[in-house]
Amino acid sequence: LLIPMPPFKVPTKIPINTLFLSFPTAMRTCFFLALFFFFATGCKVIKNQAENLHALSRCSFDLVNVEKRVSFTEKTNNLWNYVITLNFEGNNPNERDVFIGEYDLDLYVNDRLLSKITNTNPLVLKANGTTSFSLKTIVSPSGAFSLFWKKLRNKRIEYRVSGTFYLKLGVVRLPFTINLLRLVDNPDE
Secondary structure, eight states: OOOOOOOOOOOOOOOHHHHHHTSOHHHHHHHHHHHHHHHHHHHHHHHHHHHHHHHHHTOEEEEEEEEEEEESOSSSSSSOEEEEEEEEEEEEOSSSOEEEOOEEEEEEETTEEEEEEEEOSOEEEOTTEEEEEEEEEEEOHHHHHHHHHHHHTTOOEEEEEEEEEEEEETTEEEEEEEEEEEEEESOOO
């Protein structure tokens, strides 16, 4: 048994320009003001980030020291870990603070990836001054044994830190590849 359906009526299409013109004048004015505001704000954000990037290019970073220790207190699944902390000083000669965004760095030992260093908190280098900061990485025991063995045998150990830092332009994140440092331990083989 089939029940007849009433005829389906296709809604009429309203041209977009007619729809826009039907808005009251006050709403159109608010729309254009909001559009202008978003455009102007976006341009200002890009200008500020470009100035920040230029200021960052004038900054210098010095490795102060490297702390290496065995730790039983790190929150990992291992009983013990080898902790490497790289202490830096960032020198900012600019008249304004410089903001460094998120970064993902890799720690290599003798060109073998040993650990990753990730930070999601922005770092601020104070204007006309020096800012101290640390990069800390936790190495599992399996990675640490080869370091201990080379250290005991007085073999050359070369540390290298490289990776990506991200500059935020509004909602867009631009990646920049960096080679931060190269450090040789036990240089006399």
